[in-house]
Amino acid sequence: MSEKKLRSRGWFGKEGKDGFIYRSWMKNQGYPADEFDGRPVIGICNTYSGFTPCNGHFRELAEVVKRGVWEAGGFPLDFPVMSLGETLIKPTAMLYRNLASMDVEESIRANPMDGVVLLCGCDKTTPSLVMGAASVNIPTIAVSGGPMLTGRFQGRSIATSDIWRFSEAFRKGEMTQAELTEAEACMSRSNGHCAVMGTASTMATMVESLGLTLPENAAIPAADSRRKVLAHLSGRRIVEMVKEDLRMSKVLVREAFENAIKVNAAIGGSTNLVIHLLAIAGRMGVKLDIEDFDRLSADIPLLANLQPSGKYFMEDFFYAGGVPVIQKELIGKLNSEAITVNGKTVGENCKNAVCYDADVIGTLEKPVKNLTGLAVLKGNLCQNGAVIKPSASLKPELMKHRGRAVVFEDIDHYKKKIEDPDLEVDENSILVLKMVGPKGYPGMPEVGNMGLPKKVLDKGINDMIRISDGRMSGTGFGTVVLHVSPEAAEGGVLALVKDGDYIELDVAARRLHLEVSDEELAARRAEWKAPDLGYDRGYVNLYIKEVNQAHLGADLNFLRGGSGDVVTRDSH
Template sequence: MKKKLRSQEWFGKKGKDGFIYRAWMKNQGIPNDEFLGKPVIGICNTWSELTPCNAHFRELAESVKRGIIESGGLPLEFPVMSLGETLIKPTAMLYRNLVSMDVEESIRANPLDGVVLMCGCDKTTPALVMGACSVDIPSIVVSGGAMLTGKYEGRNIGTSDIWRFSESVRSGIMTEEELNLAEAGMCRSRGHCAVMGTASSMACMVEALGLSLPGNAAIPAADSNRKVLAQLTGRRIVEMVKEDLKPSTILTRQAFENAIKVNAAIGGSTNFVIHLLAIAGRVGIPLCMEDFDHLSDNIPLIANLQPSGEYFMEDLYYAGGLPAVMKEIKKILHVDCITSNGKTIEENLIYAKTLNKSVVSSVENPFKKHSGIAVLKGNLCEFGAIIKPSAADPYLMQHTGRAIVFENIEDYKLRIDDPELPVDENSVLVLKNVGPKGYPGMPEVGNMGLPKKLLEKGITDMVRISDGRMSGTGFGTVILHVSPETADNGVIAIVQDGDLIQLDVAKRQLNLLVEKEEIARRRTALAAIPNPFSRGYVRLFVEHVEQAHLGADFDFLKGGSGSEVSRDSH
């Protein structure tokens, strides 16, 4: 028996209700027969000129529409709030959950049978996937693609170089004029960051999960094949509606395990952890911080991409894209997982191959032995913290040093370059109050720039600890997502200047070397932290956001709520 289209609950109605639903849509020049049983496909678009990474999405959406029409569907494009990592203050992460709610309610409230999610800049991908999963109608992702590799003085550059340029200017190696020249050559085309930052990691995440067509992650935004993929995606979503292939069918526990393993092999962003946890929470898949550690343990870095390696997303595309990476680690993947094209991963990888061993290596001969995400535990992070070993200096993987504490980001900016700061290369920088509640929104400030006086000595890395995040383009021996956070009265809140902190990545330990009695005494003295925000979304955020080890989603959004509209109208 053919399943009734959801959209017919609107457009198939008789009398007054049907009249209203159809008549007002016809003012856009849509013929009557378009409403007579065609699958209605929503194109969820995060286009915005305030989101430069997604500024080409109106054009890309036209390719999606062509594919939908070719397969007999009715495409209807709709906007949702767009999050541009480079402009939004205080941090785009503050609004990820808001966008997910926007997406969820927009899909549920409208006559849609399937949806194409147009994702690009960092938070747009998890936000749209979280929202669509909560409704659970057929959904598929089109990523916007990475920009072309930047150029400066005859060499390739990408977003990760921003941190290097910044330190070079602060230490006097680079002039402001040279920095301006680098700026002019950084962003040469449409698209998101050219390295394996969070945006590219998210594109790889959805492909590894099976939520996009194979090859989606690596096609550059400027390449005409990006439009081809968008058109093919438009064709495919109509078929997904006919097959009733929903996210809940694709997003199994095994699919999440595949995504974690792929993220390890590509040296993906630390932000991957917090976003995948949130998505898992929406579909009811049990996933915890420790899964990211043991599932990626012993998986080496085989994609030689910045910030952990040398090359760029454009190079990954020429080397065979993400399918080439997945083919190299096929033995450890769940290859029977179904994907959005209706085929298994096994079937999708039949013709995949590596075209450049300098960019994609093998498990037997990797670029780096250690990759993935290491999850730390200890009295400084009862619920966990994370570090990205492939982006850190090996000699700091086991380290003990005295804390230099910054109470908040303003305190850090005020004192970091003070020549009187009692810091040396063995010190451990600790930044408080940048967690989900404390900032609020958990900004990407965890990869703190080093003190100027150490940069001038040639020091390039130190152990840095915070309850915040760092950009996927960042690097260094940086411990992030400390949970509980400062604003939740975690142990990080009572760290003082001079306290000894011990890091042992091999043993997965992060400890404050202070007597238990002293820790208890200091914690007892902590006062309850009131919500400083009296109104609006930020008040809602602080009251309901969960800690980083749970994905920083809202406590009331766990589990999907389905596609049924609570009440009819008219």
């Protein structure tokens, strides 16, 4: 990119009063005059926060990126954006994903940067940063923070997925509070995000399979020095990308999205990928529908033997070869000529990949499971779609099942009734949770994998069909139907389900059907009243008014489509 095309010259290249103002105040940080003479300015978008433990090492990681930028002749300047820590933020980090994306978009557009490095790790930090950057469309590279080292507790490996197992064991009296407290430290023993193929790892894999990162980004543990090497090389590469004018729109084409969907199916990635990838595509103006996820995943079995769908952890995945091995195995199914941020194609990046552990990464001929990692359901209960992760089911026989609905009107009703010994429920029932969708909660929390009733757990049952308009943590598992659209708060059929109704789930037929006549549903709808969601001020009020349904990515209506890198208004 020639000097005249550098966005930053619109600030630092000016003469007179304007140039004086832009440069002088920056010089109070000790930068010499020649830093402003035409070096590409690289923004480092940092989601560090003490409230986001997964990203707690990002100050150090940003300094490593800076080394690479300086080395390549760029001028690095880091900047903070809203950080979404999945473990602490209430009511749910998803409520604020779109707000964080606005922060990213406006920060990039308003400041003198020619390229940007996205430091992302915890679940929502990755899609929010990519969504915001996509809307501006300047040269962009992502660097994930990496997974934690695998935990060790009482002589065995543990990670985030074990939280659900520990919880059920505690409820059954098989685990003490003292043991839970000990396990807390054993599980979270290093920097990094969840050590399983949860949402954070899925998002790291997503940006790698989209072509937005250097190869191997997804799996290198946060504590491994090679994570810093990747950050350093990414700092070098973003300067080259600016000179080549390699913008996001040249990488995030339809073929890249198709690749990400196929890789996600093979790794057993989080169902959250659906909602985030749809939102990113909406920002890029790429046509992507929920049906695409089913069609593109259908013939791809589970290749990664990783929790929660399998046995191993992200650390093992890295040692086995990581995402490039998956891509090489799928190469005949992928768009291998899709360009990536290192200037090479997907095929070029993975051609020399080697699998070092066949028990961790399978093949198409010998997959870990024949079940696909994702299926999209349709039916009168989810007219716009719902998603399920067959590979995470603990009871494959539930893939085709008919059962009686046990209905919870909202999350508070669920918490009140689930431990009730008089609750009319057995292992053949289907648990239905309403009002946890984008508007209903608000924010669509990860409560879809409801804990089972104690009276069922006491029978030794570990899985039941659960249906909701909410989401599920990528670390969760079970036969769980999610993202039901339209949601209950919008008056979808989900809102009309009553205790005792029969529901049929047939994953092979991609069917989710409520066995209630159209006449009866019409009568129930006539009696239904839209809930008062409250929240009459601020961002949450704006969110409820503008958020799309899950099958559209739950983005805000006015954010779909890009807006470019031209500053909103030049000043001074």
